[in-house]
Amino acid sequence: MHPFDAADPLAAHRDRFVPSAGLVAYLDGNSLGRPLTASADRLGAFVREQWGGRLIQGWDDGWLHEPIAIGDLLGAHVLGAADGQVAVGDSTTVLIYKLLVAALDARAGRTEIVVDRGNFPSDRYIVETVAAARGLTVRWIDPPIAGGVTPELVREVVGPNTAVGLFSSVAYRSGFLADIGAITEVLHDAGALAMWDLCHSAGVVPTPLDALGVDLAVGCGYKYLNGGPGAPAFFVVRAGLQGELRQPITGWIGSEAPFQMRQGYRPADGIRGFLSGTPPVLAMQPLRDMVELIAEVGLEPIRAKSIALTEYAIDLIDEHLPFASLASPRDAAQRGGHVTIDHPSFVGLVPRLWAAGTVPDFRSPDGIRIGCSPLSTSFAEVEAGVLAIRDSVDAVDATDAAGAP
DSSP states (O other): OOOOOHTTTTTTGGGGGGTTTTSSSBOOOOOOOOOOOHHHHHHHIIIIIIIHHHHHHHHHHHHGGHHHHHHHHHIIIIIIIOTTTTTEEOOOOHHHHHHHHHHHTTTTTOOOOEEETTOOHHHHHHHHHHHHHHHHHHEEEETTSSSSSOOOHHHHHOOOOOOEEEESOOOOTOOOOOHHHHHHHHHHTOOEEEEEEEETTTTTOOHHHHHHOOOOOEEESSSSOOOOOOOEEEEEEEEGGGTTTOOOOOOGGSSSGGOOOSSSBBBBBBBGGGOOOOHHHHHHHHHHHHHHHHHOOHHHHHHHHHHHHEEEEEEHHHOOOSSSOOOSSSSGGBBBBOOOOOEEETTTTTHHHHTEEEOOOOEETTTEEEEOTTOOHHHHHHHHHHHHHHHHHHHHHHHHHHHOO
């Protein structure tokens, strides 16, 4: 056993995840988390006992309440948000659209949206599309490739016309950890709303949303929350805003009395009014298992191991991949749960790594991301993964040299 794993107080939790045959190192938990064995059991039981056993009666038994019940669990154990402010449903992309439009309507007369070019594509694309449809201006921030959005960069572009700022708590490429509280304060000082994409932080970095004054947030369920491929996303609407905002996709589940089938839409009170269509009840079940595990372990120990894993990855990179550029912050206080390294030789390398049982991912133009999911990733995996990258680069270089004239 690797000595760091032998000393790891969280090491035993790795046995709670479904094993993957032939895997040497899984370093992509920041993109798709591994399944818990408890989730396999829960899904099977749900199909047999609830879906199969109760059929349509399940909606009356409690399925309709699942989006908010699981949302409250997320709020309590992952997001630092009081009950009634978080719900599960739709994809991250749809939720960004819903909350962005609601925020803009609540700041009518303001003509600018602030976003950064390092934000995830869905965030940027939706901002551009909504701005174009409404005749609004997008104020772009250009963060450094190995960094991210800072309060100073935001302060340079916000003003009396700013309606909303949309940023990621952890940058999807660099892993830069934004100062949520300070940036939110800059936006509030300008009279704007603060909206955050938590996809790369939820479940691995503490984000006490209530304490930080965050207005709106979205996040996916399939990364560090281990909800599975295409798991529904979650959204957050601060309690004080729920009576002011109106979301634009007015489906029946978000109405005040769904089964009365009334003419004319009237939203339900509270967070339920931000739901739209029939909730993906089956798909959200695995989220319960991971949130329960996070509650058992605690976010602070998870964050501590995340830092230890990424620090170890950087040490190994410095030793074995000195030719690569670290495209993530060295300072752990500015880094989320993954590390990115850049080098032209990485283009086309990932399929070779996958075939040999090492699974990181590639980010354009020439970056490999090493994602460490603290409860399922071992220090031995991190070491094996970095060494596999080194050996694959050496093999490609040797092949190229042999074929040179």
